[in-house]
Amino acid sequence: MNIPQQASWMVRKIMEARKTIQQLPEVKQRQSVIKQIYLGLLGNHNKVAWGALMFHNEARPKSVFTMWIQCHGRMLTADRLTKWGIQVNPRCNLCNSADESHMHLFGECSFSRAVWCRLLKWLQMCDASVIPWTQMVTWVIIQSKGKSCKARILKMIYAEYIYGIWKERNNRIFEEKSRNAEQIAREVACICNIRAQG
Template sequence: MLKLKPLLSTFLKCEVGNGTVAAFWWDSWTTLGPLIDFVGTTGPRMLRLRLDARVADAVQLGNWRLPNARSDAVQALQIHLTTISPPQAGSGEDTYLWRLPSGIYSKNFSSKGTWEQLRVRSLPVSWAKTVWFTEEIPRASFILWLVILRRLPTRDRLLSWGMNVPEECPLCTSHQESHDHLFFECPLSQELWLFFASRISGQSQQPLLPSILDTILLPPISTSAHTTTLMRLLLQVTVYALWRERNARIFTTTNTPIHALKGVVDRTVRDRLLSFPSLDGTPSLLESYFACISYPL
């Protein structure tokens, strides 16, 4: 945030009324920006105005009151001030305005509009709609996003950073933990994923995250929209459940058996799908899910 501080003056502008609030040196109340930057640190001494002076302090008897120019910057400021009416006591309060994406300054602040102006917009990645979609679960989509970027603190990464940690996977204890192993080379994660994926989409081959993403992004022509949505939701819920179980086994004494993990995934998916009832008489997402899953699990 502190790195963005120099940009503040380009977003915040002061519309001078009576000049009793606007800071002469620090606020952007002219098109020259903050005058302390335009004139320099010697400005207060040359203009005989304190650093904490208000705009009204530069006015006397309704006119600008500034000493003779002693630098080109001060001369440029004085010329510019001739185009600005001095603040008057009856002109109302000073008003601070924020720049919108349209370039117009407004009394209303928009965090989204500000971010859109600050961010460097990149082209959408191919897997974006697999992570972020209407039926997503934010906490789960966030973890899936980190998995795709390979940014989770898996043990292989911790070891590469010089940390003294065990290398084995907490889920199977027989292989080194890594992103590829957890999602989904690990026998436990394979079993959990294939239990649901085979019933929803017929997927039965050894799952690897890149191939799963490709299948969801470019499903067979015969795949229904409901199946694609269920697979997207299932992927992030399964990834989230595995990462949570991994952490529980490391930091607590909890060791959830596979049949209980299946119940966790099933309950999470069902709870989310309850929010999307059928609107046109066709089967809802939850009904489509129930058509794939047999109980008890």
């Protein structure tokens, strides 16, 4: 059926949606028609490993969003900006010992590791601080699955940690202000403590 030209934009959208739905496989059961249509439109996608970190995370929305960008590897670190032809200082502003990259900033940087180790100590998980960062993310994902209090707090701590490191990096670059690892760890712990109680 052709869509009339004089139809409003809303009618045209409905008619286009009708064509899309008609192309979907036939609905088998009458009880869950909407669910079957939704799943048909959604398509088959693999579940991401870090999905457990995102859902039911009680961290601040800006922290969860920053963590989502970090999980996608899309943080605008110096190495990415350089690839785009933007002239930036390639050194890590947190430790000044290596070039800034996604992996370095959140895992290999001595400053970031110091913050993470303090947070794990606060959680009484000191034995996990010796795990390499590539395995640490997997460890956090595994530990944060489920609805236990420990899983909820670890999800929140991880999101606030990512945000805290990113914020400190930006403060050092754009505002020329800096704090030490202890101050950042205390701020993250305080935020998580307040949000866990409320």
